[in-house]
Amino acid sequence: MKFQYKFQNLLGTVYKKGDLLFTPDGNSVISTVGNRISIFDLKNNKSTTLPVESRYNYNALDLSPNGCTLVAINEEGEAHMISLISQTIVHKYRFKRKVQAVRFSPDGKHFAVCKENNVFVFKAPGPFSGEYNAFVMERVFHGAYDETTCLDWSSDSRILAVGSKDMATKLYPLDKWANFRIYSLGNHTDGIVGCFFEESGYDITTISRNGQTCIWECTVDPKDMVPLVVAPPKKRKKNSSESEEDGIDISKSLERTEEEITKALSEIDVEDADTKTHEVNKLFYKRLARHYLADEVxxxxxxxVLTxxxxxxxxxxxxxxxxxGAFFIHELPDLNLIHSLSISDQKISSIALNQTGDWIALGCSGLGQLLVWEWQSETYVMKQQGHANNMSCVSYSTDGQSIATGGEDGKVKLWNLVSxxxxxxFSEHTNAVSAIAFSGSKKFVVSASLDSTVRAYDIIRYRNFRTFTSTRPVQFSCVAVDSSGEFVAAGGQDIFEIYLWSMKTGRLLEILAGHEGPVSGISFSPTLTSTAMVSVSWDKTLKVWDAIEKGSAHETIxxxxxxVCCAFKPDGLEVAVGTLDGQITVFHLKTAVQVSSIEGRNDLGSGRSEADLVTAKKSLQAKSFTSLCYSADGECLLAGGQSKNVCIYNVKESLLLKKFEITQNRSLDAVDDFINRRKLTDFDNIALIEEREDREGGNVSIKLPGVRKGDLSGRSVRPEVRVFSLRFSPTGQSWAAATTEGMLVYSLNGSGGVFDPWELQLGITPMAVREAVEDRDFAxxxxxxxKLNEVDLIQEVIESTPPxxxxxxVSSLEEKHVQRLLLVIATYLESSRHLEYYLHWAQQILTVHGPKINAQKCIPTLLALEKSLVRKNEQISKICNYNKYTLQYVSTLGDIFSKKEKEESTKMEVESDQDDELSEEVFNY
Structure with a gap:
């Protein structure tokens, strides 16, 4: 089995904080999701996450006008220039401080960055500027007295407007002009949130945090701007006391204040014919109106507060x-209210408008919401929200097309892995969801919660059709559904019993007692021939039950x-158990003999928290695996727990095959194994010092002792990186991990660059394969x-074979080649346009080799084939229905028109007959 899994997508988290952007075509939204960037294609209803990861959360984004280059800056001031064509980081630059905003100029030649009270202007690489170095600084402006918060370019890319917390908006010229220098706009009583130029001129609108909006009119049009041609300074005699620095060319100074520029211009000659012949129009601003937008809210x-x-x-x-959580739409310059809507109870962190102005993207960081609202028709184009708290559990459907997640916010969500x-x-639970499981028939999903209920949801009708309860309130910690889908079992956390219900009637069938500690894991045998069930508890025992046939009789290991957790092998013969000492033990179910033992504590990694008082070596002793899952073929075991690492072990050899690091995000806690020495002082770790806001009782950065799942005291602590749940796809092509970051999906798709041959022999080369095709030896x-296992080469051979x-x-293939060929056909069915051709291949393979295929070993391949066929069926059925209803509409329209033509022709005939009769009567008269 191959283990070249690559990161494919991030689900469960759509927005955290930072900027939102629309692509130039207006069909996609770019969102910051922690230290990753997601692109939501609204036209094709699909989301993708870039394979780019930062060391800290992103907070500032902007896209070049041509849509090819994305500048993303994280919380620590590290800027990444990302190519959206190759989806890679082209260049990095360190600002060493937090950056508030970044913006490209409309002509694509420059981009400006706000850092502290400064504004840096860089040349943008590309054909517009002729510059191919990534970060070439051109200008620096120091006019603001406080942190800069926002910026905007004029439509001709000549002037830059910068708003700051000092309640003023500064205007900076990119080039030197005779009638304009640095200009400041005041009249606000709070920090500036936004400043916006008009499209055709230099008129500007400024908005402050308290809702004050000022509209400014400029006295100069863009065509009236006069360039400044500066001559060398006049030579004058130097006194002996004067220094050598008096001869500096002031025109070459980039970092100058307004007073320095005024003084310099008084000493130089302006050699412009136009300025000498007539008076230069000076640039001034006049305030036309002031509005108070926040009064209505x-x-x-x-x-x-306007955010x-x-x-x-x-x-x-x-x-x-x-x-x-409310937003308002006004029309300038009169600020007429067009539309208003409240979408949440949390603040709106970011707003973006598409190219036509019809779609509005809204991001709420408190709940992780991302909405795209079409304000003219008042409908949602997209409405997505992740789990408000951590995602606690995950489960794949039997065909691998959808996935169910449960969160600590009490919600159960179903996700489409394709889109x-x-x-x-589903939000029926009133407390955290602790476990979730799909039925074998993919008709319903079952979730267990700490609110003393187990609920079953119908996936077809989307409703909660069963609610299972116990005789007394129990906090359920685990749940399982048997292979036939007729029985549901759940284990208690505070009451050490297992409850068994009937899915058809909803009645409680059995209460299984025997454990002396909280039941932490439960699982049914995946085979239809066995009704065995295993449970694992904190009382250091693994119990094997056959509750359906024998009631409470059980065997104890x-x-x-x-x-801590347990998992069945797909063939139902073995069960793996994870314990608190970091070990994974595999037992044979019928003989109760230990088959294998894996020491995995050292593979987890220490992950020391900043406020930890113990060393990394000591904290490692408290680590353990909290989630286990077998691979689709049963040869390997996927394990994750209280760290950022996910491990794949070979069960038979007890060997670590590969380790995945799910994140590099230092904005989360316990990512590094060691504390940075810069944070260690003579008085111990600086992270242990309590920091409060100015007001008493403000946010505190130190968590309460013993708190692990969310600090309800309202403290601003960083969450620790954890892997809460792991599941392998039934097709074996991907696996999902529910983590602090969200649900990460890793897939084998796109790993064709790795040379991984199978039973390779001397003389098997691509040239030999093509020669065999030319000789028509297709088998x-x-x-x-x-055997070469090259994707493009296999596709070339398959498509060269005549129907x-x-x-x-197919009939000349051996049995060991059939399964691999079937998996290749299933993969190509999803992406290829030659649908009928590949269906013919699949039909011939199943017809000729169907009776010989080992169903148990070939289940992942058959599920992958089913997944591809179902997906193609859904795609084609939509097209067929569209064509069907379009043809019906056209035919109905044709019938209506033909009926009208007949009516008109008969009417004309009647009128002509009446005219003939009338003419005869007149003639006779």
């Missing part, structure tokens, strides 16, 4: 978002430490290409 909440704003220059639409979107949310060519020879080629 503060009628309901006095503490409401974000966006402006569409063509349609002159202004969108403002507030801390109450990456959540398509249904003693463990070396407290049992030999196909076998050689599969009439497919049956002969």
């Amino acid at each position: 503060r009628k309901e909440n006095r503490d409401a 974000s704003a966006a402006y569409h220059k063509k349609s002159r639409i202004l969108v403002t978002g507030y801390s109450t 990456g979107f959540c398509f249904v949310t 003693h463990l070396t430490a407290d049992g 030999n060519a196909l076998i050689m290409s599969m 009439k020879d497919i049956e002969l080629v």
Whole structure:
């Protein structure tokens, strides 16, 4: 089995904090998801996460006008220039401080960055600027007296407007102009949130945090700007006391204040014919109006604050978002209210408008919401929200097309793995969801919660159709469904019993007692012939039950430490148990003999928290695996727990095959194994010092002792990186991990660059394969290409085989080649346009070799084939239905028109007959 799994997608988290962007075509939204970036394609209803990872969370983004280059800056000031074509980081740059905003100029030649009270202007690489170095600084401006918060470029890319917390907006010229220098706009009583130029001129609108909006009119049009041609300074005699620095060319100074520029211009000659012949029009601003936008919001909440704003220059639409979760749409310059809506109870962190101004993207960092609202039709284009707290459990459907997740917010969500979107949310639970499981028939999903209920949800009708309860309140910690889907079992956390219900009737059938500690894991045998069930508990025992046939009779296997989790092998003969001492033990179910033992504590990694008082070596002794899952073929074991590492072990050899690091995000806690020496002082770790806000009782950065799952005291602590649940896809092509970051999906797709041959022999080369195809020896060519295991070569051989020879080629294959060929066909069915051709291949393989296929070993391959066929069926059925209804509409329209034509022709005939009769009567008269 191959283990070249690559990161494929991030689900369960759509937005955390930072900027939102629309692509130039307006069909996709770019969102910051922690230290990753996701792109949501609204036209094709699909989401993808870039294979780019930062060391800290991203907070500032901007996209070049051509849509090819993305500048992303994280919380620590590290800037990444990302190519959206190759989806790789092209260059890195360190600002060493937090950056508030970044913006490309409309002509694509420059981009500006706000850091502290400074503004840096860089040349943008590409054909527009002729510069191919990534970060070439051109100008630096120091005019602000406090932190800069926002910026905007004029439409001609000549002037840069920068708003800051000092309640003023500064205007900086990129080039030197005779009638314009640095200009400052005041009249605000709070920090600036947004400043926006008009499209055709230099008129500007500024918005502050308290909702004040000022509209400014400029006295100069862009065509009236006069370039400044500066001559060398006049030579004058130097006194002996004067230094050598008086001869500096002031025109070459980039970092100058307004007073220095005014003084310099008084000493130089302006050699411009136009300026000498007529008077230069000086640039001034006049305030036309001041509006108070927050008054309407503060009628309901006095503490409401304007948190974000966006402006569409063509349609002159202004969108403002507030801390109450409401947003307003106004039309400039009169600021007429067009539309208002409240979408959440949390503040709106970011707003973006698409190219046409019809779609508004809204991000709420508190709940992790991302909405795209079409304000003219008042409908949602996209509405996605992840789990408010951590995602605690995950489960694949039997065909591998969808996945179910449960969170500590009490919600159960179903996700489509193809599109990456959540398509249904169940919120019937009133407490955290602790476990979740799909039925074998894929008709329902079962979830267990700490609210003393186990609920079953119908996936077809999207409703909660069963609620299982116990005789007394129990906090359920685990749940399982048998292979037939008729029985549901759940284990208690505070009451050490296992409850068994009937799915058809919903009645409690049996209460299985015997454990002396919390039941931490439960699992049914995956085979239809066995009704065995295993449970593991903190009482250091593994119990084997046959509750369906024998009731409470069970067999006990003693463990070396407290049992944490358990997993059945796909053939139902073995069971793996993870214990609190970091070991994984595998037992044979019928003989109760230990088959294998894996010491995995050292593979987890220490992951020392910043506030830990113990060393990394000592903290490693408390680590253990909390989730286990067998691979689809049963040869390997996937394990994860209280660290950032996910391990794949070979069960038979007790050997670590590969280790995956799920994140490099230092914004989370316990990522590094050692504390940075810069944070260690003579008085111990600086992270142990309590830091509060100015007001007493503000946010505290130290968590309460013993708190692991969310600090309810309202403290701003960093969450620790954890792997809560792991599941392998039934197709064997991917696996999913529920982590602190969200649900990470790793897949084999796209790993074709790795040379991984199978039973390779001397003389099997791509040239030999192509020679066999030319000689029309298609069977030999196909076998050689599969042994080379090159994706493009296998596809070339398959598509070179004539349809009439497919049956002969398939019948000449051996049994060991059939399964691999079937997996290749299933893969190509998803992406290839030659649908009928590959269906013919699949039909011939199943017809000729169907009786010989080992169903147990070939289940992942058959499930992959079923998944591809179901997906193609859904895609084609949509097209067929669209064509069907379109043809019906056209035919109905044709019938209506033909009926009208007949009516008109008969009417004309009647009128002509009446005219003839009338003419005869007149003639006779």
